[in-house]
Amino acid sequence: MIIFGSANALPGLDAGWERIERGDSAMDAVETAVRIIEDNLEDHTVGSSGLANVLGEVELDASIMDGTTRATGAIGALHGYAHPISVARALMTALPHVMLVGAGADAFAHEIGAEKRDLATAASRELWEARFRALAVEHPEPGKAVAATNALLTYAHAAGTVNVIAVDARGHVASAVSTSGWPWKYPGRLGDTPVIGAGNYADGRHGAAACTGFGELSIRGVTAYSVVRNMHDGTDVLEACRLAILDLAPMADPAIDNLTMSIVACSRSGEVAAVSTIPGAEYAVREEGMDRAACRPRLHVPFHSGEMANGQG
Ligand code: ASP
Secondary structure (H helix, E strand, O other), X not given: OEEEEEHHHHHHHHHHHHHHHOOOOHHHHHHHHHHHHXXXXXXXXXXXXXXXXXXXXOOEEEEEEEOOOOEEEEEEEEOOEOOHHHHHHHHHHHOOOOEEEHHHHHHHHHHOOOOEOOOOOHHHHHHHHHHHHHHOOOOOOOOOOHHHHHHHOXXXXXXXXXXEEEEOOOOXXXXXXXXXXXXXXXXXXXXXXXOEOOOEEEEOOOEEEEEEEOHHHHHHXXXXXXXXXXXXXXXXXXXXXXXXXXXXXXXXOOOOOOOOEEEEEEEOOOOEEEEEOOOOOEEEEEEOOOOOOEEEEOEEOOOOOOOOOOOOX
């Protein structure tokens, strides 16, 4: 048994561990852990207090995948609900669909009685406003937001999101990812989080992987799937992650500061690897023999050899 994820998953991992320790499924464990991070008001990259799009609307993305069946649920650009990960999981059984976005996702969340919430907080509003002030950008109107989006977006902020992967007592693996996405994004923008294969993938025959970082890159590289595919092809989990980062390198423009990609993954036997293009990055883990979850260093894998410190997490 093990539960692990991005460093910001740390506050949720002990509750997830308790679920698998008492015999609940990996799906229950990853959902439990991610819900705690979605409620964490200190984290402005996930759930409540997540930073808004260019119009000031918080749009949440999430996905969950059961490695045993490869069943999955994904939700994109969800407005006004506290727990997108639970909405994504509910979709798995409510409909024969795997992804709902925007108005359809909102209507579905309403129909299943998901918890509504005003996601903005005083702190997240102020952080969001501060960038308009700093760059002297006017608040755009809907339908006239391209110029403001391009002025406000910063690659330094395309690094947040929570990843959690668990292997339960039966050896079943599940993965969950949740995010408020890229702050000041154009309304309706989806990153890799809800795109199965890009930001999240679990296949119990080989392992699981989840990503944080510049989602436009991991969508183009199908990064989470490529980690799992590399394991299928015979590499160990660490090499599978390293190759998946290097596969993105030709698309990672060295001229863009703060372009990042980070991956957590495990093999079918629960061997964990975590890599990042960010020097000094960590991941969080709880496993047998630990009395609480802790952070450990990731392997630094730069996009380009010779690349030094390229950003913050
Ligand atoms: N991957 C996320 C996205 O592209 C962002 C992040 O990890 O911060 O929406």
